[in-house]
Amino acid sequence: MSRTGKRKSPLRADRRYPASPAPRKTTTAGKTGNPPPRKSAARKPRKPAARRARGGGGGPLGPVRALLRWIVRLVWAIGWRVGAVLGVVVAGAVAMVYNTLPDSTELIDGRARGSVTLMDRGGEVFAWRGDQFGGMITADTVSPHLKHAIIATEDRRFYRHFGVSPRGVASAIRINLSEGRGALEGHGGSTITQQTAKLLCLGRPYVPSEWKNEAAYEADCRRGSLTRKIREAIYALALEARYSKDEILTIYMNRAYLGAGARGFQAASQRYFGKSAAEVDPAEAAMLAGLLVAPTRFAPTSNLERSRERANLIVGLMEEQDYLTPAEADRARTYPAALSEAAEARAGGYFADWVMESAPSFLASETTEDVLIRTTFDARLQRAAEDAMRTVFEEKVREGSKAQAAIVVMSADGAVRAMVGGRKTRVSGQFNRATQALRQTGSAFKPFIYAAALDLGYSPDSIVVDEPLTLNVPGSGPWSPKNYSRDFAGRVTLTEALADSLNIPAVKVSEAVGRDAVIAVAQGFGISTDIDNVPAMALGTSETTLLQMTAAYAGILNGGSSVTPYGLTELRLLGDDAPLLGQDGGIGERVVSGGAARQLVWMMHRVIEDGTGRRAKLGDRPAAAKTGTTSAARDAWFVGFTGDYVAGVWMGYDDNTPLSGTTGGGLPADIWRETMLRVHDGLPITPLPMDPPKGGGALVADGAQSGGQGPSVAPLDDFGAAGDRVVRETERAITNVLKNLFGG
Structure with a gap:
């Protein structure tokens, strides 16, 4: 087979190690043929400039850069070793803690x-x-x-x-x-x-x-x-x-x-x-x-x-x-x-604090168990008391006044239903004026005097003469009590003396029946604080708390038996069915006869109907109460009850500043009325357990000034007593008409 063109050279593998490189020829056209022979195999050393171009080692900054490189290498060399050690230490510490951890529950x-x-x-x-x-x-x-x-x-x-x-x-x-x-x-x-x-x-x-x-x-x-x-x-x-x-x-x-x-x-x-x-x-x-x-x-x-x-x-x-x-x-x-x-309600406020103080500390404030306490608390009545106080202070007390007030509402057996210990109602752990403040009671103490007299045989119609009186008090000298009105009413019944809160008749009755008998009645009804055995005791100079006074009046309502105020009815541990503590009621021993208590209720009913407590009338619902105002009006009280509930109100200043123009028959009566209207909202009317007097009475002797050696009485003509009563009631009716007409 004939071939045309230039003959191609046969294919052969390149020599891996040629004996000597063939000389490269250059054509006349300037194209390169074979590459020129390489020069000596000995490489020339790189120039410092080339070295500087790649990493820098020369020049004025060279030493600084070298030092920095050395520091970085040193830090890295130390750092990863220290980090490794710390990692091992942390891992060991974590492992130790891990082994101490219990089950998550x-x-x-x-x-x-x-x-x-x-x-x-x-x-x-x-x-x-x-x-x-x-x-x-x-x-x-x-x-x-x-x-x-x-x-x-x-x-x-x-x-x-x-x-x-x-x-x-x-x-x-x-x-x-x-x-x-x-x-x-x-x-x-x-x-x-x-x-x-x-x-x-x-x-x-x-x-x-x-x-x-x-x-x-x-x-x-x-x-x-x-x-x-x-x-x-x-x-x-x-x-x-x-x-x-x-x-x-x-x-x-x-x-x-x-x-x-x-x-x-x-x-x-x-x-x-x-x-x-x-x-x-x-x-x-x-x-x-x-x-x-x-x-x-x-x-x-x-x-x-x-x-x-x-x-x-x-x-x-x-x-x-x-x-x-x-x-x-x-x-x-x-x-x-x-x-x-x-x-x-701010966690129960004053009431819850009081219950916690009343319960055994190892099951209350210092308990290490979960405890459930069932109480006598009534949320509706608590709101009623709080709303009543708020309403009176907003509408009838001057803005900025620092006067305080307290309210207690309880049942006749002493079960406390509501408690307000101060004007700030939604608080806890604060000073409770209902249970902790010891204040003079003023005329709110007088029902105990008449309770003693009635229990000894006197009648609500018994006569006492309101006239100037001076007693010789051993160690103090002559003492002449005064009425709030600064005048004298003459011959009055015990009912009228209590209704009008006359001081001189109260002192005379106290001295006649004996101060020891009066103190025994007050303490029997639950006044546990010291009562001074002096003639001025009859005017409420001794101190007690609102809670004790309210409980004492509950004793009058329940028929003459003592009352222990209580708030805890059952205490048990969480998860237990059987209670550790329990209480069904707070009624204790009898203090005065049931007849004397019912007569006293009638006398106190007249306080609200036509006496110093008229502002507290509850409409058709019968109520009984007593006002109290202490010397210089430092304390004002209104304590009373209906057939369902007993309520006590105290008002005053924490620092004993005298109240301005306020007596027990004023703002405290307003607070009491507002409270009781709300408390009884929707409840049927319950009659008061009271016995009106049967007529007639005895004259409490005026000469009982020996410190209470017992009553000395003389018979009184019924017609004379009735005639005096007609005159007084006529005068009172005329006075009420004038007040209604002229706002006096």
Whole structure:
């Protein structure tokens, strides 16, 4: 076969190691053929410039750069070794803590002391004392809104970090420094896991013998030193290694303090909203989560508006993190969380404080168990008393007045139904003027004098002469009592003397029947404070409390038997069926006869009908009472009863400043009337247990000035007594007409 063109060279493999390079030829056209032969195989050393171009080692900055490179290499060489050592140390520390951690359920309730739950007469919870634990909740059983509110507020990356958030710590340090605080002061950047570690006090339990009190222990657990932060981080890492995220969140939700004595979100939800933490809506969840930053400051029972403002901020965070839709967030803002009735009552106020003081301390204020106490408390009557006081002070007391008042409402057997210890009604742990203030009783003491007289055989129609009187008091000299009106009524019945609160007849009767007999009656009815055995005793110069006076009047209503005021009806431990303590009533021994008590009720009824207590009339409902005003009007009293309830009112200043233009028949009578109208709203009328006098009587002798050696009486013409009564009643009727016409 013939070939055309230039003949191709045969294919062959290149020589790997040619003997000598072929010389490259250059054509006339300047194209290169074979490459030129290489020169000597010996390489030339690189120039310093080339070296400088690649890494720099020369020039004026060369030594500096070299030094920096050396430092970096040294730091790296040391750093990774130190880091490795620290990693081993941290891992060992975490492992040690890990081995000490119990099952997560054992860390749920961290209280060192017990709690007291108080229920009213109907079995409804109205107050709490001590640190409450509402029962265990878990991350699965709690309301999703509450779970999301906690995470959005406290730790949005909770499910993504390993227990410590370097980003959160750095952010907190930056904020603290920008606000002029130390790096570790203020914001801590703690994760929920770290906060849980703090709540667990890094595994150190409370030992009473090692601390002044539990508050000191908790304050130490909250310390924020650098060393403490390091230990806290190690403990948090151990928690993350030992428990799941939901278990850590469960511990946190059950141990966090949320104000008003509530430990855990279940207790807080029950306390503030009267429902389980599994039932809260977004607005309620936001309010609860907002308490974590400052439980006392943001507690809704302390300042509801401030708590709602904080909740609105939480709602915004939940919306921002897509836990709430815009519509749900708007609804939560439009309809904010509202307190339950019990929470609005501020945890039972004065009544709950009194019951706690009355119960054995080892089962109340110092209990280490969870205790349930059933009480005589009536929420409706409590509202009635609070509303009555508020109404009178708003409408009839000058603005800015510092005058105080107290109210007690009880049944005839001594069961206390309501108690107001001061003008600030929704408080706890405050001075209780109903139970703690010892005040002179004034003329409110006089029923005990007439009770003694009636029990000794006198009649409501017995006559006593209201006239100038001077008694020689051993050690003090002559004493001349005066009436409030500064005049004298002449011959009056015991009923009229009590109705008009005449002082001289009260002293005469007291001296006639004997001061010892009067003191015995007063103490028998429950006045346990010292009563001075002097003639002025009849005018109420001795001191006692409003609670004791109200209970004493309850003894008059119930037929003459002593009464011990009580508020506790049953006490038992949580989970037990059998009560440890119980009480069915407070009626004790008889003090005066039933007949004397019924006659006294009739006499006290006349106080309201046409005596000093006329302002307290309750319309068609019969009532009996007595006014009281002490020297210089430092105290004003109105204590009385219907067939259903007894109520006592005291008014005065804490510093004994005299009241201006106020007597027992004035503002205290108004408060009493407003209280009793509300208390009896909707109740049928119950008649008073009273016996009107049968007519006739005896004259209480005027010469009984020997300190009470017994009554000396003389017969009195019935016609003369009746004639005097007609004249007095006519004068009183004319006076009432003039007052109604001219407002006098």
